Amino acid sequence: MYNKLNHRVIESYAEAFTHQVTEVFFSENETISGEQIMSITKIRQVNLFVIKSLLLRWRQETQKLKSPYFDYETKPVKKALKEFLNLLSQHISIQRKDFEPLLKKATYDSLLLIFSPYDYYCKEVNGGKSTRVSLKALKDASKYIKVNHHVIQSLTERFEREGLREVFNDEAFRLLNEIFEEMNMVPDETEAYESLFSEVVPLNLDAIYGNEESAAPREAKPPVDNTSNIVKEEIREIPNPVNSGHDVGNSINDSFSGEQKVTLNDRLNPSPKQNLADIHLHQKIPSIKKHVTLNQKFRFINELFGGDSQAFEKAVDFLDTCEEKGEALSYLTQTLPSWQHESKTKEEMIAVLSKKYD
Numbered sequence: 001m002y003n004k005l006n007h008r009v010i011e012s013y014a015e016a017f018t019h020q021v022t023e024v025f026f027s028e029n030e031t032i033s034g035e036q037i038m039s040i041t042k043i044r045q046v047n048l049f050v051i052k053s054l055l056l057r058w059r060q061e062t063q064k065l066k067s068p069y070f071d072y073e074t075k076p077v078k079k080a081l082k083e084f085l086n087l088l089s090q091h092i093s094i095q096r097k098d099f100e101p102l103l104k105k106a107t108y109d110s111l112l113l114i115f116s117p118y119d120y121y122c123k124e125v126n127g128g129k130s131t132r133v134s135l136k137a138l139k140d141a142s143k144y145i146k147v148n149h150h151v152i153q154s155l156t157e158r159f160e161r162e163g164l165r166e167v168f169n170d171e172a173f174r175l176l177n178e179i180f181e182e183m184n185m186v187p188d189e190t191e192a193y194e195s196l197f198s199e200v201v202p203l204n205l206d207a208i209y210g211n212e213e214s215a216a217p218r219e220a221k222p223p224v225d226n227t228s229n230i231v232k233e234e235i236r237e238i239p240n241p242v243n244s245g246h247d248v249g250n251s252i253n254d255s256f257s258g259e260q261k262v263t264l265n266d267r268l269n270p271s272p273k274q275n276l277a278d279i280h281l282h283q284k285i286p287s288i289k290k291h292v293t294l295n296q297k298f299r300f301i302n303e304l305f306g307g308d309s310q311a312f313e314k315a316v317d318f319l320d321t322c323e324e325k326g327e328a329l330s331y332l333t334q335t336l337p338s339w340q341h342e343s344k345t346k347e348e349m350i351a352v353l354s355k356k357y358d
Contacts, residue, residue: 003115009207014107016201019099026096034092040103042196045113050317051108052144054092110147115208118180118298119150121155125172131167133172135159147193152177170307173263177302233260285355289316303345304338325357 025032027213032040037054038047065072072081094102112120124141125133138156145152158175159165167175182240285291292300297312305312315335322328326354332339332349339346 005112005119006208009204010111011108013201013203014104014111015209017107017197018104020200022096022100023104026082029092030091031095032099034090037092037094042199043193045107045110045145045193048144048146050102050107052141053102053105054094056306069089111197112188113145113147115205117151121151121176122173125176126169130169132168134166135164150183151179155185168347173307177298180298246252274321285352288319288352288356291355292316296348296352299345300349303343304336304349306338319353319356322357327352328353328357 025036025040029036034051034054037050040047042048048082062081069257073079109120112123130137135156138152138159140349142149142152142156155172159167194203194205301307301309301312315332318331319328322331329350
């Protein structure tokens with residue numbers, strides 16, 4: 001089942017995690033190198049997101065190399081510049097005050113990607129400064145995503161199949177929702193990640209999934225030695241994880257290849273393929289918010305709430321306070337213009353309400 005993410009808790013955890021990791025590392029080092037970044041934590045996805053942010057800054061700086069007096073576009077200059085940038089990428093040196101924001105963002109993004117891939121991809125598609133999403137940007141981002149990679153792979157393939165080079169954010173968001181619907185998406189297994197995060201700072205999933213009462217921080221354990229062998233060339237250009245056999249930090253990735261039998265969907269939804277018929281067979285539910293499946297949430301937001309996730313969350317919060325089904329239906333009738341039209345999604349929403357009030 002789907003529970004609303006508590007972004008405040010996630011951000012607080014990312015800050016605590018960052019502090020603990022950097023406190024240990026920078027107690028013995030004045031700066032961190034590119035190679036050390038790739039093994040700064042046991043969670044490979046975090047390390048890759050740090051590199052992603054770093055190389056984005058790197059590209060932004062190189063794009064400033066424009067001049068009315070010198071031609072940077074000639075082949076000899078471009079070749080020399082590329083060699084220079086490759087050499088520079090092998091000599092990364094970052095102080096703690098500059099590294100901490102990179103690690104905090106990487107941790108925050110990794111938590112979203114691992115424990116709520118829909119939220120992560122929505123943020124990437126519709127939450128940046130750019131008003132468009134390009135095929136090239138998707139392919140570039142794909143190089144740094146190891147967890148729930150099949151989503152961005154499917155979105156990239158959709159772009160290629162439809163001949164799309166660039167679309168506006170709202171169109172990309174629509175395509176993303178269709179992909180989640182078509183895939184009946186089950187996120188990658190999470191137990192190993194939960195364990196690895198908790199080695200540094202205990203990770204409270206109840207708090208992350210919206211339970212404010214469980215948000216109290218617990219005492220952190222010092223991180224264990226997580227140094228691993230990596231391929232130095234990866235820092236220059238990280239390959240696509242699907243199409244390449246060359247893998248960054250295999251020893252880190254090995255941490256995730258053991259026994260992982262419980263998926264996120266297993267944790268939150270004992271019946272991942274639940275449909276309308278299944279809902280009618282189950283017993284009465286005490287809360288709509290805690291018993292709306294991930295796929296149902298996508299449908300309700302897109303077809304009943306016009307794609308407005310905040311309006312959906314607000315409505316569900318109110319519906320859980322209603323004492324009678326009539327009151328809930330009256331609220332939806334007054335709130336949603338689409339409620340006047342008959343649809344399978346509307347029927348499914350009514351079925352969910354029935355399980356709470358009937």
